[in-house]
Amino acid sequence: MHVHVRNMEKPAVVPLNSPLLDKRYECKECGKAFNKPSHLSRHIMSHSGERPYECKECGKGFRDSSDLTSHMRIHSGERPYKCKQCGKAFRCSSYLTQHMNTHNGQRPYECKECGKDFTDPSTLYKHRRTHNRERPYECKECGKTFRRSSYLTNHIRTHSGERPYECKECGKTFSRSYCLSEHTKIHSGEKPHECEECGKVFSHTSSLIAHMRFHSGERPYERKECGKAFTHATALTVHLRTHSGEKEVL
Template identity: 45%
Template sequence: MDFTGEHFLVKETIKSVETVLYQCNQCDKSFSQNSNLINHQRIHSGEKPYQCTECDRTFSQNSNLRRHLRTHTGDKPYQCSKCDQAFPRNSNLIRHMRTHTGEKPFQCSLCVKTFAQYSNLVKHLRVHSGEKPYICNQCDKAFSVDSILRNHMKTHTGEKPYQCIHCDKAFSQNNNLKTHMRRHTGEKPYQCSQCDKGFAQNSDLVIHVRTHTGEKPFQCNLCVKAFTQKIHLTRHQKMHIGEKY
C-alpha cells in the first residue's frame, strides 16, 4: 500500500504546527518566534532594557546596543573591498559601495533623478512638494534641508568658522570659502562653451552666456527695457522713481 501522499500530508501538518505565529495584541503583526514578538512589543511599550555602560543611551534590542558600542570602541568590522575604508555597520558599507559602483537605486517618482541614498531622495522630494520642515527659531525662515538651516543660523550668531589661509577673510559656509580661494589661486573652473572665457563662479558663467544668447530675463515693469542681470534692472528702476545710485 502506498502511503506517500498520506506521509506528505502528515509532514505538512507537522510543519504548520511548528510554524505557529505569535500575534501582537497591539497591531496586526505576527512572528514565527516568541522572542521576536517580545522585541517587537517594545516598540509599543517604549521599553529599552539594554543600557550602554559608556553613556546614558538605552536600546530596545541587544543587537542595537552592540552596534552602538562600536561608536565608543571605534570597532569597524565592515571593510570595503575597493578601498581602505571600514565601517561600524554593514548598512554603512552598502551605502559606501555605491560610490564605487555608481548605483543609484532610489528613483524619484516625479522626475528622472535617481539617488544612491534613500535620505537624499527624501530631501529631493521636498523640491517637488515645497515642504520646509526645518524652521529657524530666530526668524520665520524655513528650509527643506537641515544642513541649510545650520548654515543659515550662522547669520544670526555671526559665526564664521571657515578662514582663508591667504588673507584675513572668514566665511560662514565652506563653499563660500572655496569660491573666495579662487581669487588667490586664479582657478576658473567654469568654462564658456561659446568662447574661451573662464569664470571662478558658475553664476558669473550664467550671466556671461547671456551675452551670446541675447537673453534678458529681468524685465522692467514700468517700461519695455530688459536686462541680463538683476542689479542692472534695480539701478534702472531707480531712474523711474527719481533715485540716484
Template identity: 35%
Template sequence: MKVTASKSEEERTESVKSYKCLICLKSFIKRSQLTNHTFMAHTNERPYKCKVCGWTSKTLAYLKQHERLHVGEKNYQCSKCPSKFSCWSDRNKHFNQVHDNLWPCEICKRVFKGKEKLARHELIHSDLKNFVCIFCEHRSRTLPNLMSHIGSVHTREKPFPCAECPAEYSQSSSLKAHVRNAHRKEEWVHKCSVCDKKFPHQAVLNRHLRTHTGERPYICSYSGCDKKFPTQGELSRHNKSHVGEKKYICSICGNGFVTTAMLNQHAKIHDKKFSCNICTKMFPSAFFLKVHQKSHSEHRQFKCEECPSSFFIKGQLNNHVRKIHRKLRPFPCSMCDSRFIVQVKRDKHLSATHLNESVQVRDL
C-alpha cells in the first residue's frame, strides 16, 4: 500500500527552511539564523573592540575569547594532558598535533605517535637480539641500533650533519631528534608549572617534573642494592653495572666498562679537541667551546629587567632571577628540607649527604 503525506505535513516540510539568504541562497530554519549569517558572512562590520590592543571582532563571544589572551585565563583544558589554552581552537590544534594516533607502551608507559613506532620501541623490552654486527660479536635488538653501533664503533661515519650547528649523527632519526630538541623549541607546548621550562612531549615533561618532586619510582631489583632512579633509562643503565664483564677498556686511564656506549661516553673526558683561541683551554665539543668563549666577550646580551646585572648565558640570568629577585629554590631535596636553585646542586647535595639513605618522596 502506498503511503502519502497529508497536505498539512507537506506544508510543514516546505516551511522548514523558509528563510533564504538573497546573496548566497543558503536557507535557514529561523529568521535569527539568517540575520546572524548575513552579518557574519556578508558584512565587514566588527563592532566589538578590545580595550587593551584595539583588536576588533564581529561578535561579543569572540571578543571575550580574545581578551583571555591578555589576562592569561586558560579555560580550555586538553582531555589527554594538563595543558590549558585560552581558546578552543588552540586546544584542538594542540590535540591534533600531540595526541592524535598515540600508542602507549604498556611496560614503560612511553607514548608513541603511530603503531609502527611503538612496535619498534617494544623491541627494547625484549631479550631477543637478532641483528649481529659484521665486524664484531655485538648484537642489537633493532636494525637502527645495529647501524648506530657500526657507525660509532667501526666506521666512525656520521653522514647526517645538522644544517644549523656543527653536530653530526650516524642516524637520520638521531638528527631529527636533535633538530627538534635543540632548534625547534618554539614548537614545544608542554610547560612546567614550577620553572616554566617547555618540552616537546608530555612524557618528557613528566620526567622533568620529577626533578622538582625528587620522585624516583624506578628501583633496582638486585639483591643488596636499593638505589632508585627518576627514569627507566637511568635504571637500565645502572643495571648494567651489576652484570657483564667490563671488557671495554679505556686506552688512556685503564677504566673498564660494560658497554661500548659507556666507554665512548667516558672517552669524551679525554678527547678535548676544541681549543679556545684566546686562552688555549680545551673542550670536548664545539658546544662547550662556544659557551666558554662567551666569557671572553664584553657583550652580555641577557640583561636582568629588575636590576643592572647582565649575563653571557640565559641560564645564568634565570638562576640570578630565581635566587635574587624571586627567592625561588624549585629543586627540593627528597631526604631533607634543603632546597636548591639549580638541579645540579641538588644532585651533588644528595650524593654527598644522603648517598646511603633510603630515598623518599617529599612534597613541594
C-alpha cells in the first residue's frame, strides 16, 4: 500500500479556561471543544476539507492514516476482524467492537443529560441533539435563540442575505464555510461518508443517514391515518398524494 501525504498547515487552537485535567480546545468555526489539540486539529479538517492521506487506488483523501488503511480494505476485500458469535467480519476493529454490543447487550455510551445508554457513539450523538440546552444568543430580527455566538452570526446572514463563502469552481456563494465545503464535493466527486455495513460511500452525512435506514429497517416518516411508514420524507410526501388524489406535475 502506498500512502501519499499532502502538505498541511498546523491549525490554530484556542485553549479555554478550565480545570487542569479537563483542558479544552475550541474550534473557531463551530465552537465544538476537545480535550486534546491533536483532536481539534483533526476536527478542523472537517471544515477546511483537508484530507492529506490519499488512496493511490481511487484518489480518495482522508484526514487520518488509519482511515486510509481501513479504506484500502474496500479495494482488497479484506475483513480481518471477525465476530466469534455470528461470523460477521469487519474492516475495522472498532466496527467489530460496536457490533459485539448487539450480542452481549452492552450499551456503554451514556447520555449525561438523561442517563439513556446506547450501543454505539453515533446513535448517542444523534440522541444528544434532542435535548434542549441553554440558548443565550438571540436574533434581534426574529427572536430565534442559539447556544453559541458563532451560530447566531451564521443565522443572521439568512436575514441580511450575506453569502461570503464563494465556490471558486462555479461561483456559487454560501452563508457558511461548512456549506461551501459540502458543495465542493459535487465538483471533486469526493464521497467521504462511508456506510460501515456495506462500504457504500456518500457525499453528504444526510445521505448516509438515510441510507443506513435500509440496514436498520428504521422508518421514521409515518402517516398516522394509515400507519404506513417510510425511510425518506420524500417517500412520505409521494404517498400522501395517493390519499389526496394529487398528481405530481412533470
